Amino acid sequence: MNSNNSPTPDSNPDATPPCSACPEPAVPFASSPPTSRRNFLAATGVVSVSSLMGAAALMAQTDDPKATVEWAEHFQKNYRLMSPEEKAESRARLERRYSAQYGKKVTVDTTEALPGVLMGYALNIRKCIGCRRCVKACVEENNQTRGEEPGQRIEWIQVLRMERGGFSGDKMNQGYPEGLGIQVGGNAYTPAGQVLEGQYHYEPEAVPEKDANYMPIACMQCEKPPCVKVCPVRTTYREADGPVVIDYNWCIGCRMCMGACPYWARRINLTTPILPKEEMNPVTHYMGNRPRMRGVVEKCHWCLQRTRQGRYPACVEVCPVGARKFGNLLDPESEVSLILARKNVFRLKAELNTFPKFFYFYD
Numbered sequence: 001m002n003s004n005n006s007p008t009p010d011s012n013p014d015a016t017p018p019c020s021a022c023p024e025p026a027v028p029f030a031s032s033p034p035t036s037r038r039n040f041l042a043a044t045g046v047v048s049v050s051s052l053m054g055a056a057a058l059m060a061q062t063d064d065p066k067a068t069v070e071w072a073e074h075f076q077k078n079y080r081l082m083s084p085e086e087k088a089e090s091r092a093r094l095e096r097r098y099s100a101q102y103g104k105k106v107t108v109d110t111t112e113a114l115p116g117v118l119m120g121y122a123l124n125i126r127k128c129i130g131c132r133r134c135v136k137a138c139v140e141e142n143n144q145t146r147g148e149e150p151g152q153r154i155e156w157i158q159v160l161r162m163e164r165g166g167f168s169g170d171k172m173n174q175g176y177p178e179g180l181g182i183q184v185g186g187n188a189y190t191p192a193g194q195v196l197e198g199q200y201h202y203e204p205e206a207v208p209e210k211d212a213n214y215m216p217i218a219c220m221q222c223e224k225p226p227c228v229k230v231c232p233v234r235t236t237y238r239e240a241d242g243p244v245v246i247d248y249n250w251c252i253g254c255r256m257c258m259g260a261c262p263y264w265a266r267r268i269n270l271t272t273p274i275l276p277k278e279e280m281n282p283v284t285h286y287m288g289n290r291p292r293m294r295g296v297v298e299k300c301h302w303c304l305q306r307t308r309q310g311r312y313p314a315c316v317e318v319c320p321v322g323a324r325k326f327g328n329l330l331d332p333e334s335e336v337s338l339i340l341a342r343k344n345v346f347r348l349k350a351e352l353n354t355f356p357k358f359f360y361f362y363d
Contacts (some may be wrong), residue, residue, distance in 0.1 A: 022065065038071035041174040051139050078234065079247045079286065087286075094290060098282075101291075106282040108290055118358065119302055120242070120329035120336040121313075123216060127323035127361045130207045130214035132159050134315035134324070141303060141314035142289035143281050145273035152274055154267045155298040157218045157315065158200045158345070164211045165191030169176075192291055218315075219244065219265035220356030222326035227257035227266065236297075242329075243301045245287040253295040263356075266299045302326070329357065 040154070063151055077086065098106035135157045139146060144154045167187045167212050175181025175188065208214070225244050228237055235250035236257055258266045272294045284290040288304035303313040311317075316324045327334030332341075336359070339345065343361040350356075 004109055004240075007011075012349070033278050039358075061232060073249050076249060078250050080237065087161050091286060093272045094286070098284070098291060102277045102280045102282070104248040104277070104278075104280070104282050108285065109285045109288075109305055109308070111304075116328075116330060117241045118329040118357070119221070119307060120327060120334075121221070121302065121357065122325040122339045122343075123211070124325075124362060125215055125360050127319055127321045128159075128181060128214045128216060130159055130161060130202075130209070130212065131320065132318060134216065135159060135250070137318040138300070138313040140279065141306075142300075143275055143284070143291050144298075145269060145271075146279070147271070147274035149271075151270035154269070154273075154298070155263070156267065157216055157300075158264065160215045160217060161199045161202045161209075162213045162215060164213060167192060209215040214361075216264070217263060217348070218358070220263050220354065220358040221300075221302065223355035224242055224353060225235060226260040226352075226354060227260070230256045230260045232256065239287070242300070243304065245301050245304070246297060246299065247287070248290070248292050248296045248298070251296040253297065255297065257297060262352055262354065266297050266298045269294050 014096050026031055027096075032117055073090070076082070076090055076135055079087070079090070082090065095106055097098060098108070107249045121228045128182070135155050138144070142156065144156065147153055168190070171186030173179050173181055174186035176184040221243050225236075225238055228244065231237075232254060233250055235252075235253055236244060238244050238266050253268060255268055258268065269292055273292055278289070281289065282306055283310070285301075285305035288301045292298050303311075307313060312326050313324075316326045325335040325339060327336040329336055329340075331337055337363055340359065343363065344362045345359050347356045347359055
């Protein structure tokens with residue numbers, strides 16, 4: 001017996017020894033305040049929002065610029081719906097992240113569509129020599145992934161190589177059935193004239209090749225774009241000055257736009273894009289050539305970082321034979337307008353009523 005007359009554990013063998021991990025006695029239900037399902041859900045929602053805000057505040061203090069802005073970008077609006085202040089904040093976040101990520105000062109332009117401008121493009125298919133300098137210039141200008149593994153290399157421009165040919169009398173009796181050539185003629189499997197079938201991976205010793213024509217294809221920047229109609233999150237849309245753009249932060253990678261495009265103009269980043277720091281173009285546009293992420297679709301946008309500053313697209317500047325022309329369709333004295341007025345012009349797959357602003361012409 002101790003001095004305060006309280007029993008010790010040894011004095012009562014049946015007593016339970018004290019334990020710091022033992023739970024507190026349950027509070028009787030009658031003593032707790034009444035709780036409804038609505039109050040419970042409301043309280044849970046407040047806790048969740050508070051937790052998210054707290055986590056965001058904690059992450060805002062990190063020294064990792066990528067982690068900081070990715071959290072903020074996760075909650076940002078569709079770019080079209082942002083206020084001017086929100087657009088400025090988003091631009092500043094991207095410039096901080098890209099500058100830290102690539103080790104150089106990166107600018108993200110947010111210049112809006114120019115008033116009184118409707119961009120147009122024209123290409124002389126008789127002049128094109130198939131050198132594919134436009135393809136290389138586009139990749140370098142627009143920060144496209146350039147890996148070597150499947151899915152790691154993206155090119156917005158495709159140059160189709162098409163053979164010239166004709167009908168030969170020597171093949172008259174080589175059809176099916178043999179010797180008759182009635183159901184399938186002997187010239188069925190040879191090229192004739194210029195057709196939209198050909199190779200876009202070719203390695204010639206020199207260009208232009210004999211008996212070959214070339215037809216570059218890229219985004220047609222349709223006036224009635226089918227890709228915009230099918231996008232379930234409205235992340236792709238037509239800008240007022242003509243180009244069809246993509247808000248990469250809202251793209252969910254469903255690829256419905258790729259299936260709807262009749263011109264094979266869209267690409268998806270199946271893997272994390274490979275963009276070496278020393279090759280990254282630091283002059284970017286928010287809706288254009290800023291670095292993309294895995295799982296988003298991208299396409300040609302006529303180099304918004306250049307054209308909205310009064311410059312030609314990179315593919316136009318680099319063409320060695322001057323086959324590519326660019327200008328304002330609303331200006332009757334622009335190069336494109338003069339070509340439409342004076343040359344033999346056609347639009348690819350015009351029967352689909354997509355109304356491209358990319359025109360082919362020949363002298």
